[in-house]
Amino acid sequence: MLATVRAPRRLEGEVRVPGDKSISHRALILNAVADGVARVRGLSPGADVLSTAGCLRALGVEVDGEVVAGRGLRGLREPSGPLDCGNSGTTMRLLAGLLAAAPFPVTLVGDASLSRRPMDRVVEPLRTMGARAATGPLRVGGEVRLRGIDYVLPVASAQVKSALLLAGLFASGRTRLRQPAPTRDHTERMLAAMGAPVEVDGLTVSIRGPVGRLDPLDVAVPGDLSAAAFWLVAAGLHPSACVRVPAVGVNPTRAALLEVLTRIGVRVHRRDGRTQGGEPVADLEVGTARAARAFTVSGAEVAALIDELPVLAVAATVLPGSTRITGAGELRVKESDRIRAMAVGLAAMGAEVQELPDGWEIRGPRRLHGARVDSFGDHRVAMALAIAGLLAEGTTEIEGAECVAISYPGFWEALESLARPFRPPHGLETAEGGSGGSRSASETA
Numbered sequence: 097m098l099a100t101v102r103a104p105r106r107l108e109g110e111v112r113v114p115g116d117k118s119i120s121h122r123a124l125i126l127n128a129v130a131d132g133v134a135r136v137r138g139l140s141p142g143a144d145v146l147s148t149a150g151c152l153r154a155l156g157v158e159v160d161g162e163v164v165a166g167r168g169l170r171g172l173r174e175p176s177g178p179l180d181c182g183n184s185g186t187t188m189r190l191l192a193g194l195l196a197a198a199p200f201p202v203t204l205v206g207d208a209s210l211s212r213r214p215m216d217r218v219v220e221p222l223r224t225m226g227a228r229a230a231t232g233p234l235r236v237g238g239e240v241r242l243r244g245i246d247y248v249l250p251v252a253s254a255q256v257k258s259a260l261l262l263a264g265l266f267a268s269g270r271t272r273l274r275q276p277a278p279t280r281d282h283t284e285r286m287l288a289a290m291g292a293p294v295e296v297d298g299l300t301v302s303i304r305g306p307v308g309r310l311d312p313l314d315v316a317v318p319g320d321l322s323a324a325a326f327w328l329v330a331a332g333l334h335p336s337a338c339v340r341v342p343a344v345g346v347n348p349t350r351a352a353l354l355e356v357l358t359r360i361g362v363r364v365h366r367r368d369g370r371t372q373g374g375e376p377v378a379d380l381e382v383g384t385a386r387a388a389r390a391f392t393v394s395g396a397e398v399a400a401l402i403d404e405l406p407v408l409a410v411a412a413t414v415l416p417g418s419t420r421i422t423g424a425g426e427l428r429v430k431e432s433d434r435i436r437a438m439a440v441g442l443a444a445m446g447a448e449v450q451e452l453p454d455g456w457e458i459r460g461p462r463r464l465h466g467a468r469v470d471s472f473g474d475h476r477v478a479m480a481l482a483i484a485g486l487l488a489e490g491t492t493e494i495e496g497a498e499c500v501a502i503s504y505p506g507f508w509e510a511l512e513s514l515a516r517p518f519r520p521p522h523g524l525e526t527a528e529g530g531s532g533g534s535r536s537a538s539e540t541a
């Protein structure tokens with residue numbers, strides 16, 4: 097599918113983003129092995145989370161809309177074939193950990209993109225725990241006894257940390273994980289809320305197993321900050337914009353984007369801060385930045401905005417000065433090689449972007465122009481390039497636009513609604529906005 101995007105005269109309105117993808121996966125997986133029934137409201141409708149639900153059903157778990165009927169930690173059933181994780185790295189890695197101690201063998205498969213992604217990072221430590229685990233395709237499970245390990249994670253990865261914590265539920269003794277930098281802590285929060293003996297001490301997370309049971313946990317999933325990121329960047333950098341995104345998760349291990357936006361000169365207003373499902377949530381509002389400037393991102397901050405880097409690269413193209421984003425080599429092993437994909441797409445639109453082994457150097461400001469660009473089948477690349485289209489002159493066409501459904505099925509409709517504000521009441525037009533003058537938005541064919 098090809099999406100067509102043109103710059104609107106104004107970006108304005110409120111947009112509700114889907115439920116957080118990371119929290120949705122965890123709410124399904126952990127409740128699937130809890131002792132009882134839980135309700136998960138606001139689950140992500142994205143294809144990745146549907147992959148998790150499908151795998152859990154294949155393991156005998158009843159997932160009916162919002163309701164998950166937990167089978168207990170030792171109640172999963174042997175699936176009749178390989179588990180299909182689709183495009184979802186989180187599904188594959190977390191389930192590999194959960195099933196490492198299953199009394200039956202399991203094979204986990206995925207699409208072409210997922211089949212290329214590194215799984216050694218979970219297989220090796222699982223083996224050290226005593227698991228029978230192998231790659232190509234990923235296999236775990238069979239009659240084994242796991243033991244806790246002390247492990248220093250070589251990469252800052254919440255998926256690896258979570259996989260090992262899930263295996264740690266079944267291991268005898270303590271599983272202690274030391275991270276090189278903080279990564280999203282949704283698994284720790286949820287496990288603790290379900291009564292598991294999890295301890296967090298700085299960068300170290302431990303669980304003492306084997307754990308007898310998990311209490312079911314009703315979860316109200318916050319809006320996905322990684323989805324909101326597209327609108328926050330677009331609104332901050334579009335010359336005439338005001339966008340509100342209600343009920344977004346602002347967990348500090350995920351919220352570095354908001355700090356970077358502040359450094360750039362974009363003011364993000366957080367309103368009505370509250371806690372929802374054990375996670376901090378706020379309503380976010382952004383308007384056009386008055387004086388924006390280039391920025392740097394490196395080191396520990398990278399893990400706290402890893403999924404937002406493609407859209408931050410878009411921001412850098414229109415900001416005055418030289419932006420350097422480094423320490424983000426992990427982007428090369430996401431759903432696509434995001435460093436390359438964004439460099440190719442942005443260069444085609446007139447950006448001055450240099451690919452680095454672990455990031456980009458981008459000089460601005462450049463007036464981007466529309467071009468035909470490739471999503472590389474990667475949802476975040478497709479959406480980031482769409483935001484570039486909102487800031488560019490002329491028409492941008494994005495190939496493979498349907499992949500946004502991996503995390504954000506309503507993305508194109510949301511873009512359309514922001515770029516074409518509703519007609520004000522009584523047919524009045526405001527000086528800036530109104531529906532009459534706005535050319536643009538997106539079409540998909």
Ligand code: S3P
Binds near residue numbers: 119186254256402426
């Ligand atoms: C995720 C962790 C991150 C992130 C991914 C979701 C998670 O991956 O990029 O989109 O839900 O744990 P890594 O753990 O590989 O860094």
